[in-house]
Amino acid sequence: MNERIIGAYKYRHFGNKGKVDKILQVLKEYRKTAKDIAKIQWNLFFKQGNFNEYNEVKNIKSKLSERYKQTCQSQLVGILESYISNRQNDFVEIVYNSSLDKDTKFILFVINKSKVWFNEKLQKAVLKDKKGKVIKELPINKYHYKLARKILKHTFKQNKFPSFKNISMNLDKKVMDIQKKKDGKAKSFDYWVSITTLEKRRPVYIPLKTNSYAEKLDGKFLNFIQVNEKDNDIEIRLVKELNKKEEYIPQTDILAIDIGLNPLFATDKGDLFGRCFKDYLIQLDAKITKRMQYLQKNNIKPSKDKKYKKLVQKFRDFLKSEINRIFNRIIEIYKPKVIVLEKLDFRSPDLSKRLNRLISNFGKRYINEKIERIKQFYGIEVIFINPAYTSQECSNCGYIDKDNRKDTHTFECKACGNKINAQVNGARNIFRRSSLGEITPYTSKKKVLQILVKQYLERYKGCNSAPCELLMNNPYYRDYLSNSKPLMCVE
């Protein structure tokens, strides 16, 4: 894979209020124009099945120059395309898990992959082997297209269309220029950016101070900046393309990580990382809840309250830095070739609903961002496995039981007595499941249980099995056994 690694880094700016206001005006107009362009692009999509970065922008009413509109359009199309590509994945998951017959599934996959849901351009779904020989050829009819659209629209309902109300501007050379300080000039700023405004031929010049962290990173700056708004001021980010780490030599084949809250990470090798993570969150949660109560009592919107926003920001910073720190540490220690994770879901009954929501949203986002980095930087392969029952399964004997817990931290197996940290147990199950071909990320929860129960019963047929009484009192096994021949209960 030759993906590019792009990072955006904040540079402090020293533009005065007059200049800042002019850029904020541009941003406002930019967002408004983005909304209009999006409408046109969606129309194109529903007609043709794709967006067009080079669509004519002349007729779009806006105070922005033509060049600005083009810049805006290409940024937008990037966002829309990534939205659709995610929906295509949802589509595959839905069809895969459905009870449709094999051929219909195949036809739907072809329609989805070729993005012909709306224009019905294909008449046949063709499967070829590597040499180009046709293996399968099926006619696509109206019914398939209708079904495909229904599924796609369902994924739209589950995931709101991207909104451009708060986007930052990604400005390129068409509307922006950036100059580095000339050597020898002592009393000058490190960078100057000029940004086109709504007034023709009157760009504003904004001085920037360097960001030493970003400067040190191995890579090269792109002719590209991000401009966003924060508390009536602007934020400017420079964009850098980073170089891959060449010297990374894996030392561990597979490392499984269980991501939870207490600790934040556990590995199948038995280590626990971020043990104080949750305690700190509970403290912060109490502060946020208290502030929220105060705001509600006084009828103040949280978005208008500086203190509340500061607390939430503190939480986000903490979460992000912990995730980064621990991933880096784990990579440093084990140098894994493959990292196995389960689908992310952190939630804890010890935290308020609000914090659970925050941690679920931002935690997922930061972890996904970090994973992308890890893949790009080190070439580590990251695999997600099906998470069903990994917290109830014993990593020693495979027995599954809701009561396989001593307390929230300790896993204790009812069948074999294995006593182990609950998250390490989870990580070991994740590790094992990565090599279990029978269970894929798309296997339904019910089917996963069936497979695991069957495996357990087959493995422990006879003398080493759990007491019959235990199995017959466990609904997971009872249901399975009552549907099959009574092979276990001969004591």
Ligand SMILES: [Zn+2]
């Ligand atoms: Zn066990």
